Amino acid sequence: MLAEWSGDSVGPLPGLASLASRARVPLAVLGVAALLALRLATKHLPQTPALLWSGAMLVSFVGWGSAVGWVLSERLTADWGLRAAWGVGVTLLIGGLLCLLHLARAPMIFAHTAIGVALAAFFALLRERAPSRRTLRVLAAAPGLGLMIALAYGLSLAWLYASLGNLGFNYPDDHALYFAFPRKILATGTMFEPLAARRLQTLGGQDYLHAMFTAVAPIWFLHGVDRGIFVVLDTALVVGAFTSGGLRTRHVVPLGLALLTQFTLPDVLVNSTSLYSGVALLLGLFRTLRWAETARPGPWSMDPRRATVLGFMAATCVVVRTPNLVPVATFLALAIGADFAAHGSFGRRDWLGLAAAAGVVLVAALVTLAPWSLLLRASCGTLFFPPGRGNLTAGFELVHRVDTPRELASALVASLFHDKALSCLLALTLAAMVPVPKEGARGAHDALAIALCALAGLFAVCLMGAWTGPQHLPRYFFSYFAAAAIAIVISAKSSLLGRMRPPQVARLTVIAAAVVGHVLVTRADVRTFYATLVTDADRLWSSAQKVLTDFDKPAADYADLQAHVPAGRAMAVAVLQPFRFDFARNEVDLLDSPMGGMGPPPGFPHGEGPEALARYLEGLGVRYLVFTDFEVPTMAYGRAHWEEFLSDTGENKSSYLQAQAPYHLDVIASIQALAKSRRVLRTAGTMTLLDLGTPAAPH
Numbered sequence: 001m002l003a004e005w006s007g008d009s010v011g012p013l014p015g016l017a018s019l020a021s022r023a024r025v026p027l028a029v030l031g032v033a034a035l036l037a038l039r040l041a042t043k044h045l046p047q048t049p050a051l052l053w054s055g056a057m058l059v060s061f062v063g064w065g066s067a068v069g070w071v072l073s074e075r076l077t078a079d080w081g082l083r084a085a086w087g088v089g090v091t092l093l094i095g096g097l098l099c100l101l102h103l104a105r106a107p108m109i110f111a112h113t114a115i116g117v118a119l120a121a122f123f124a125l126l127r128e129r130a131p132s133r134r135t136l137r138v139l140a141a142a143p144g145l146g147l148m149i150a151l152a153y154g155l156s157l158a159w160l161y162a163s164l165g166n167l168g169f170n171y172p173d174d175h176a177l178y179f180a181f182p183r184k185i186l187a188t189g190t191m192f193e194p195l196a197a198r199r200l201q202t203l204g205g206q207d208y209l210h211a212m213f214t215a216v217a218p219i220w221f222l223h224g225v226d227r228g229i230f231v232v233l234d235t236a237l238v239v240g241a242f243t244s245g246g247l248r249t250r251h252v253v254p255l256g257l258a259l260l261t262q263f264t265l266p267d268v269l270v271n272s273t274s275l276y277s278g279v280a281l282l283l284g285l286f287r288t289l290r291w292a293e294t295a296r297p298g299p300w301s302m303d304p305r306r307a308t309v310l311g312f313m314a315a316t317c318v319v320v321r322t323p324n325l326v327p328v329a330t331f332l333a334l335a336i337g338a339d340f341a342a343h344g345s346f347g348r349r350d351w352l353g354l355a356a357a358a359g360v361v362l363v364a365a366l367v368t369l370a371p372w373s374l375l376l377r378a379s380c381g382t383l384f385f386p387p388g389r390g391n392l393t394a395g396f397e398l399v400h401r402v403d404t405p406r407e408l409a410s411a412l413v414a415s416l417f418h419d420k421a422l423s424c425l426l427a428l429t430l431a432a433m434v435p436v437p438k439e440g441a442r443g444a445h446d447a448l449a450i451a452l453c454a455l456a457g458l459f460a461v462c463l464m465g466a467w468t469g470p471q472h473l474p475r476y477f478f479s480y481f482a483a484a485a486i487a488i489v490i491s492a493k494s495s496l497l498g499r500m501r502p503p504q505v506a507r508l509t510v511i512a513a514a515v516v517g518h519v520l521v522t523r524a525d526v527r528t529f530y531a532t533l534v535t536d537a538d539r540l541w542s543s544a545q546k547v548l549t550d551f552d553k554p555a556a557d558y559a560d561l562q563a564h565v566p567a568g569r570a571m572a573v574a575v576l577q578p579f580r581f582d583f584a585r586n587e588v589d590l591l592d593s594p595m596g597g598m599g600p601p602p603g604f605p606h607g608e609g610p611e612a613l614a615r616y617l618e619g620l621g622v623r624y625l626v627f628t629d630f631e632v633p634t635m636a637y638g639r640a641h642w643e644e645f646l647s648d649t650g651e652n653k654s655s656y657l658q659a660q661a662p663y664h665l666d667v668i669a670s671i672q673a674l675a676k677s678r679r680v681l682r683t684a685g686t687m688t689l690l691d692l693g694t695p696a697a698p699h
Contacts, residue, residue: 045541045544045545046218046544046545046548047161047164047165047221047540047544049216049217050164050213050216050217050218050221050224051160051161051164053213053215053216053217054160054213054217054224054228054229056113056117057113057212057213057229058084058229058232058233059116059117059120060087060091060112060113060114060115060116060117060120061083061084061085061087061088061091061116061233062080062083062084062087062116062120063087063115063116063117063118063119063120063121063122063123064086064087064090064091064115064116064119065078065082065083065084065085065086065087065088065089065090066083066087066119066120066123067090067119067123068083068086068087068089068090068309069082069083069086070123071305072291072305072306072309077123078240078244078291079236079239079240079243079244080236080240081233081235081236081237081238081239081240082237082240082244082284082287082288082291084233084236085233085237085280085281085283085284085287085288085313086284086288086309086313087116088209088233088277088280088281088284088316089281089284089312089313089315089316089368091112091116091208091209091212092205092208092209092316092319092320092368092372093312093316093368093371094112095112095205095208095211095212096204096205096208096319096368096370096371096372096375097371098112098189099185099189099190099191099204099208099371099372099375100190100371100374100375101189102188102189102190103189104185104186104189104190104208104211105185105186105187105188105189106186106215108189109186109211109212109215110215113212144252145247145249145251145252145255148252148255148256148259149239149243149255152235152238152239152259152263153232153235153236153239155235155263156231156232156234156235157232158533158537159227159228159231159232159533160224160227160228160229160231160232161228161537161540162533162534162536162537162540163221163223163224163226163227163228163231163536164217164221164223164224164228164536164540164544165535165536165537165538165539165540165541165544166223166227166532166536167220167536167539167547168223168269169222169223169271169272170270170271170272171576171577171634171635171636172593172634172635172636173270173271173272173273174222174271174272175576175577175579175636176575176576176577176578176590176592176593176636177196177198177590177592178207178210178271178272178273179219179222179272179577179579180578180579180583180588180590181193181202181204181207181210181211182207182208182210182211182213182214182219182222183211183214183219183579183583184583184588185207185208185211186211186214186215187582187583187584188583188584190375191204191207191375191379192378192379193379193380193589193590193592194379194380194391194589194598194599194600194620195572195589195590195591195592195598195599195604196379196589196590196591196592196598197392197396197398197592197594197597197598198398198592199376199379199380199592199598200376200380200382200385200390200392200398200598201322201385201398202273202321202322203318203319203322203369203372203373203375203376204319204372204375204376205274205316205319205320205321205372206225206226206272206273206274206277206320206321209225209277209320210222210225210272213225213229218548219579220547220548220551222272223269223272225272225277226272226273226274226275226276226277227269227275227276230276230277230279230280231276233280234262234276234279234280234283234486235259235262237280237283237284237287238255238258238259238262238283238486238490239255239259240287241258241287241490241493242254242255242490242493244291251493253492253508253512254489254490254492254493254508254511255493257489257492257511257512257515258486258489258490258492260515260519261485261486261489261515261518262482262486264518264519264522264526265478265482265485266474266478266522266525267525267529268474268475268478269475270475273321273475274320274321274479275475275478275479276479277320277479278317278320278321278324278478278479278480278483279478279479279482279483279486281313281316281317281320281324282317282324282327282328282450282479282480282483282484282487283483283486283487284313285310285313285314285317285328285331285332286331286446286450286483286487288306288309288310288313289310289335289446290446298349299345299347299349299350299352299353300339300340300343300345300350300353300354301353301356301357302336302353302356302357302360304356304357304360307357307360307361307364308360308361308364309364310332310361310364311360311361311362311363311364311365311367311368312364312365312367312368314328314329314332314361314365315364315365315366315367315368315369316368317479318369319368319369319372321476321479322384322385323457323460323461323476323477324457324479324480326453326456326457326459326460327453327454327456327457327480328453328480330449330452330453330456330457331449331450331452331453332361334445334448334449334452334453335445335446335449335450336354336357336358336361338445338446338449340354342445369384376390377390380598381600381601385398386399386464390598391598391599391600391601391603391604392597392598393596393597393598393599393603393604393606393663394603394606395606396596396597396598396606396659396660396663397656397659397660398597399464399656402462402463408462408463411462411473412458412459412462415458415461415462415473415474415477416458428451428484428485428488428489428510428511428514429448429451429452429455429488431447431488431507431510431511431514432447432448432450432451432488432491433448446487446491447487447488447491450483450484450487450488451484451488453480453484454477454480454481454483454484457477457480457481458477458481461473461476461477485518488511489511489515492507492508492511554577554580554685555580557684557685557687558575558577558580558581558684558687559580559582560682560684561626561682561684561687561689562581562582562585562586564681564682564689565586565624565681565689567585567586568585568586569586569587569623569624570586570587570588570589570620570621570622570623570624571586571587571588571589571622571623571624571625571626572589572590572591572617572622572624572625572626573588573589573590573591573625573626573627574591574593574595574625574626574627574628574637574667574671575626575627575628575637575687576628576634576636576637578590587621589620589622591627591667593636593637593664594642594657594660594661594663594664595637595663595664595667595668596663596664596666596667597660597663599616599620600620602616604616606663606666607666609670609673610669610670610671610673610674610677612670613667613670613671613674614674614678614692617692618692618693622692623691623692623693624681624689624690624691624692625671625674625678625689625690625692626687626688626689626690627671627675627687627688627690628686628687629686629687629688630668630671630672632686637668639665639668642657642661642664642665642668643661643665645657645658645660645661646658646661646662646665674690674692675688675690676696677695677696678690678691678692678694678695678696679691679694679695679696679697680696
């Protein structure tokens with residue numbers, strides 16, 4: 001890390017003696033890690049493979065990102081956090097291509113990860129290892145600064161460990177859907193879901209990261225990805241923002257505020273979809289914009305290599321979560337536009353330079369999105385949702401646009417102040433509006449650009465999803481709100497250049513006040529969160545094996561049912577834990593809750609009765625149907641639960657589920673009728689297996 005603080009570089013290939021000398025530190029670190037791994041392994045802890053594999057994934061990200069950094073600049077090396085963020089982008093680009101070619105099975109993922117680790121080792125050996133005297137002097141003069149950084153990394157590693165013990169999964173989302181996606185990728189090499197309407201809402205990037213993780217780790221440790229690996233990466237990006245240009249004692253305040261902001265963010269966890277992975281990628285995009293930038297004389301222009309990386313990083317933000325599209329597009333447009341305006345020259349060649357930069361960014365983004373969009377089209381009939389509807393059933397809606405400006409304004413206010421307060425960004429936005437003297441005009445408005453991008457994203461989410469209610473929205477805009485807040489605090493580093501002037505003092509004061517206010521407002525939630533973190537860590541250490549054994553008990557029923565379906569034949573399933581099926585043995589199509597919302601042409605037969613449903617499924621090549629007992633009260637498939645949304649009273653009146661309930665209940669009625677007219681092959685637990693091609697035996 002000291003080398004990163006000194007601005008190390010990649011030079012000519014060193015000799016063997018030099019390589020051996022430089023390898024001593026990494027070999028020592030690997031030795032300590034091996035001893036720790038051995039110690040953990042001797043205790044027979046089930047979390048050992050997950051912890052080691054988490055480290056391997058991070059190192060692999062660094063390796064792939066190091067290759068990106070070398071392409072950007074052979075002589076300048078980014079800090080490891082920024083390289084890891086780039087590496088996530090490369091990983092998802094490769095992952096999209098592998099899924100598109102049906103090759104993303106476990107052996108290919110292992111190879112992909114191993115190549116990344118090898119690249120990390122290769123570039124590590126090429127890096128100069130002598131720490132700068134300035135860094136050593138800073139650490140000697142301000143040991144508290146080094147201690148702060150060490151504590152931040154220690155806390156992020158504690159998050160990683162405790163996240164493996166976090167069993168707070170949302171079973172209508174995670175058990176019924178998001179666990180199945182990575183399992184299907186590992187078993188089939190791709191993700192094909194023609195009957196699951198919620199497949200429209202994800203391009204699949206987060207699911208591929210989950211597949212990488214669960215290639216080794218148990219599915220019950222899945223929070224280790226977003227709440228573990230990416231929290232470590234977020235910390236590295238924050239620290240690297242200060243250390244990559246040379247650590248200084250005056251960085252202690254803005255660095256401390258940035259870390260305080262990160263570790264006191266509100267807990268908006270609902271399911272295993274992207275939160276902190278989005279934060280890391282958006283921070284990576286923010287930092288990439290100015291990394292190793294050099295002024296170019298003459299007409300305005302941007303290095304095509306930098307524009308390419310910006311484009312693919314922006315697209316990667318969208319690949320992990322589609323609501324990130326509006327904020328990342330807004331951020332790049334505002335930041336690049338502000339650069340162009342500040343250049344002060346608007347001749348023909350300047351405009352051509354701007355058009356060229358925009359074109360390269362756009363092409364790089366489209367290339368990165370292409371494999372994931374094609375995968376979405378194969379499942380759902382559209383390249384992107386919204387605006388495309390794809391194979392959605394006529395009249396069925398996953399999102400609902402607000403009808404009046406008053407409703408939109410109400411949604412905006414409620415989202416900012418409901419329960420998990422994210423309103424600290426408003427005060428930070430005021431700080432971002434205070435101009436800061438810089439060397440040159442570029443970058444003067446980056447903090448304001450990312451603040452406005454977050455507000456634009458909030459506007460878009462409320463416009464399309466205010467019907468879901470403010471209690472559901474924060475998780476959709478958390479990533480870019482959190483990234484914007486952290487980035488604005490990081491920008492306080494620029495206020496410390498040279499002699500402090502009134503605008504700089506005002507900016508620092510507003511930033512500090514906003515962070516302190518945020519901590520005061522959320523202190524009770526933060527205290528509760530960290531108490532839960534300790535509980536999760538204790539559960540993992542003391543009873544992980546028992547918990548995993550208990551969770552695996554229902555697997556026998558699923559295996560029993562599937563054994564009565566001929567290998568290679570397709571089956572549609574409407575069950576609580578479809579991820580337990582063997583996706584390699586049979587094609588398993590999820591009838592995801594809410595059912596009846598999507599299906600390939602000629603379209604899902606809503607309101608046409610049980611025989612139409614049977615003909616439709618058989619027309620798709622699906623002869624076997626597995627369903628849970630709809631009379632059992634569950635949120636995912638329970639009939640009584642969905643019937644509640646047919647009323648116009650209370651919260652049901654404003655719930656987005658109200659419009660989906662008739663479709664779901666229609667499918668329940670059809671399946672229950674088919675259970676009487678078709679042969680029942682097997683029952684296990686609360687599940688039933690039907691042969692749609694064989695009538696029931698006469699009574």
